[in-house]
Amino acid sequence: MKIRNLVITVAVLAALSAVAFLRSRPRSAPASDPRVGTAVLDSDTASRAAGLTVSDQGKKVELARGADGAWRVTSYFDLPADFDKIARFVQDLNESKVDRFVTSSPDRIGRMEFKDSAVSLRDSGGKEIWGVTLGKTPENGNGRFIRFGAEPRAYFSGMHVWLDTDAKGWANPQIVPMKPDEVVKIEIGFGEGAPVEVTRARKDAPWAAAAPPPGKKLSPDKVAPVLASLTALRFSDTSEASDPAAAEAAKSARTFRLTASDGRTVSVTLGRKPEEKRLKAPVADAKEALVPQPGVPGEKPEPKPIAPEMETVPAGPVFAVVSSSDAKAPVNEMMRRRSFKVDDYAFTGLPQKADELFEDVKAK
16 A cells, blocks of 8 residues: 555656646747848838938938939939939948847837937838838947837847938039040130130040140140049039029139030039129228328327228139030039039139140150
8 A cells, every 4th residue: 555655646746747847947939030130121122112211310301213213302402312322321221130129018119219210211102111210229239229110029230320311412413414434525615715625536545636826735634634523523512593602603604515425515614703802891980090290390190091901802612504415414404403512623623724735845
């Protein structure tokens, strides 16, 4: 009996131990989140986008792709967008991975500082097809907490993406629609006299002047910088099309004309209001100086007017007006909408006199 009772007791204890083990053993890990390990923005979704919105710290910029496939900055006068910048931005999002799922707890999500730092894509109908909101950077590392759309789930990504909300910074600053290799003829205008015309047979041929001055020839190293400067012309800022400063600049402008091998032409006019010397405005409470009159002893000094002073008014900003013979070129519409300012050197760095383009012909 004792042996039988002992066997029963051992069996009961074994059963209880089995139940305790089953209750206390670690639960199996839940299935991995399907987003983990994937790109923050996949290539297929990016290719379907017809609109892009970037927002951060109370600012927002919007871009849209037209039926012609060209992107424009709707937040900045609908000017053509810098496609290379868009491509780099999308690439950064595509190369960023969802590293891990963090939480679905509303309390924890609330502490991750999801505010208005966000990126979204829209389809051609204006419907959002993808969106991500960026939270704070964790205390123990780089990257950001992120949320997709309105999902109640937070993830972590080691992403490094700059949310640029300066609308002008998304516009393509290039305003001359012609590449250096296309140009076979340049007309270089000056303030006075006829323009200097230089031509070449093809892109790798030497430049030649149509009518060099007597005893002169075209300096071979003078044309290339002119061509590079004109074709690389970029705007630094814009203003209203009716800007009075642009009208003043047009009075002291120079015009350059580029002709491509296919016959297209692009006209570039650069101008600025020149520096001005003028009388300084009199001070309202200025007093006349008392100067003794020479040769009249004992005479009281008589007032003498203060000599007028001159002041220098700096030259105005440089404005560029560009037009293309191609009626469909976007630059033509751009110029109707805005006035375009360029860096001073784009104007002052060009030859200021025709003589600068030539050198003496050496006697043989």
